[in-house]
Amino acid sequence: MKKTLKKIALASVALLALTGCGLSPSTGVVPASAPGSIQPIADLPDNATATVTSKSFTEQLLVGKIAVIALQTAGFNVTDMTNVPGSQPARELVLSNSANMVWEYTGTAWLTYLGHEEPVVGSEEQWQAVHDEDAGNGIYWGRPAPMNNTYAMAMNEEVTEKLGITKLSELRDLDAADLTFCVDPEFNSRRDGLTPMLEAIGLTRGSDVPESNIGLYDVGAIYSATAAGACNFGEVFTTDGRIKALNLTVLEDDIQYFPSYNMAPMINAEFHAQWPQVAEIMGTIAPLLTDEVLQTLNAEVDVEGREPADVAFEWMVEQGLVTEP
Template sequence: MNRKLKLGALSFAALLGLTGCGLSPSTGTVPDASPGIIEEIPDLADDAKVTVTSKAFTEQLILGKISVIALDVAGYDVTDLTNVPGSQPARELLLSGDASALWEYTGTAWLTYLGYEEPVAGAEEQWEAVREEDVANGIVWGEPAPLNNTYAMAMNRKVADRLGITKLSEMSKLDSEELTFCVDPEFNSRRDGLTPMLEHYGIDRGSQVKEENIGLYDVGAIYQATAEGACNFGEVFTTDGRIRALDLTVLEDDKQYFPSYNAAPAFNAEFLQENPGVKDVMAQIAPMLTDEVLLELNYQVDVEGREPADVAYEWMLNEGLISAP
């Protein structure tokens, strides 16, 4: 097959906009693949086109490359527009129709794009609310994956074993000197961050959690600091590969404080009306994308230094979604 992935679906005006924003579309190729569980769509027009976009962080690059490979195997002429810096630029590409499909997060859409101040409780309920609301913006949401890339608190495994902690609710039983935290400045101060989380779990910031027990770090530094014992509890993202690399224990959010950030394919509605087969292809992939799967795939990129396209291809091959050419 070995189709070239190109930038041709972008209009000249859109390309100028991308260049002005410093965006660098991917124009390379992905590994060759043949049909597996994903089959070539019968009677698909030879010039059927789809443009896949993604944000620029590791998990988004992997999900984007999975989509590129899958839709290429299904017979589409694919433009690879992954690796767009920032959530809002990727969203704008989808809204404008310059991109056809994007893996998006339900919590991001609800709280950031749609402007709601409070999340909807429950993963399914949050997805349904986003799906119903976003259709007015010309965005159609496909079925969500089990993958939920939300906030969490993690611990050094030995510390977790020593304290006997597996759930966030169990923090309230600890002595004050054990309630030490590594967080980034934003999470420390925002209305859905550390202080409300402590309140949600019956812990008072001030009397139980002393200010000197809260360390502020860059997001990326929190993982190492937690692993090295700078604090007992570190703010992490649930599918980050560094959790595995540093052998951190993620605590169960047993009172459901953190919003649901399930990944789901989002489509430009006008494009999807003309190309309904794209949604069907993505629906075959979504159920396989779990937290455990993305922890492993993110680990291979961030820790082992592998290319997202190669990691995506190998996973799809192992799962039977595609076959070798």
């Protein structure tokens, strides 16, 4: 799986598939921008180009548009190739330098692209492992953001007040009647899902947590079910905008059970060698991308129905990264 020749072959097949699908630049338009803390790159040629890609879900569209706006402000002629369907196609675009960068998740790279079966414990350690190994594939990884879009357990307001717990490990101190869960079928059965999570906490499924305490839902329905009190603990993704919109409280993963999915700029190494300033620009943005920020921005798109490009631009103006022209 990790052999270089096999990766090259897989990349070639994926690129042929992309070509066959007629992949084209995003039709979305980003607002015009003027310099803020992001300044034009000195001596950048007028014909300098950059292509940004992203996957097709809300969070990826938001950070993709942030990168597009940042690079156009820096002086590049930017091709916006955000909204690519699927993780692997987006990566293959960067591997081939058909796109120059994407914001990617360290856990996805380690477990899916690089083929490892176990995550590396610790956000910094996981990023470093990906940074080092993926260099052999012609990929440069910039510094990660603090946001970590991983699994978590969340409670509604009433349960938060009633149980008074804040950490995952504290589930072991609860009565069986309070250990009720809303999860999706995949998380219910996967080897790094619910059952091993309970074991890591010190609970046994079937005895400490009766099967009748576990409800199966579609991923999207879990948020509303948890908010409505169908269960005390719902499986969520930590940067989902519905956490804030429904006033859910996320339990701290103090046992470090869930893999780290911090986001970082994944840049084609050839492009990085030519324009190292791009990683520097993304390095000024990354520290601002926290779980709370992404929850807010995601909610503006998913809950309020706004356009990702507009939300991204307004946030960048608020942060002083760019200004209105």
